[in-house]
Structures are given as C-alpha cells and as structure tokens.
Amino acid sequence: MTRFVRGYGRIPTFDEQEAWRADFDRRVSDYMVKHPEVGTSPRASQFRFHRRVAVGMNKDEVKLLVGSAEMVTADPAVMEAAARQFWAHIKERGKEMWVYPGGWQFYFEDDRLVDLTVTGKPGID
Numbered sequence: 001m002t003r004f005v006r007g008y009g010r011i012p013t014f015d016e017q018e019a020w021r022a023d024f025d026r027r028v029s030d031y032m033v034k035h036p037e038v039g040t041s042p043r044a045s046q047f048r049f050h051r052r053v054a055v056g057m058n059k060d061e062v063k064l065l066v067g068s069a070e071m072v073t074a075d076p077a078v079m080e081a082a083a084r085q086f087w088a089h090i091k092e093r094g095k096e097m098w099v100y101p102g103g104w105q106f107y108f109e110d111d112r113l114v115d116l117t118v119t120g121k122p123g124i125d
Contacts, residue, residue: 002101002102003067003101004016006101024051027064028047028048028064031047031060031061031064032044032047038061043056043057043061046065047061047064047065051065052065053065053066053106053113053116054113055113055114055115055116056112056113057112057113058111058112058113059108059111059113062098062106062113066100066104069098069099069100069106070099070100070101071098071099072096072097072098072099073096073097073099074095074096074097076091078097079091079094079097079105079107082097082099082105082117082119083105083107083117084117084119086115086117089115090107090114090115090117093107093109093114093115094107094108094109094114094115095107095108095109095110096108096109102118102120103118103119103120104116104117104118105117105118105119
C-alpha cells in the first residue's frame, strides 16, 4: 500500500486491490506447488491466511510476500542505527538488513530471517 501511494499519490481503487489480491494468491499458489514442504509446514498459514512475514522464512518467501527491498545492507553501523535498542539482541545473528517502506527492517543470517523491527510505529504492549 505504501509503495502504491508513493508511486501514484492516491490509495488504490477497489478493483486495483482485488487485482493485487488475485495476483498475490496466484504467486503464493505457484510457490506452494514448487515448494510442497512449505505447504505442509506451520509457515503455510503465514502465506495463505495471514499474508505476513515471520521469523524463520527464507529470502524467497520474504520477497514473495513483500517484494524487493528498497535498500539492502550488510554494514553493521547502518543496521545498528536502524535497530536502535534492539541491536544488542539482533547483532549476534543479523548479518544483512533489508529496508522496506513504512519503517520495516528485516534482518537475515544467511538465507533466514532472524528478526525484524519497525520504526515510527507504537510498540506492542
């Protein structure tokens, strides 16, 4: 949604949202056919129902759900600045960071998502 608003300066119409959902569902189905082990794993619900990224997913799964990152870095100083107070926990395994619109940062160790942070949003109570 953030990318759409940035690109077009408006929110998507109902028809545009439905077209996106249909395309997303097709991509998820195609991925599940190619990776049947995911379809039988607990992560399957993250794709099919929740449509959200979860720790433990691989890079292809993250890209499937949220697209390509706006920025990718392995610079510890940049990652520390983004992670703020969470860096002490993330730095042990976070070797690469992908940055997305809306303040989202995903931290990877090799091919696996090991943590994520969101800036500019209220904390979870």
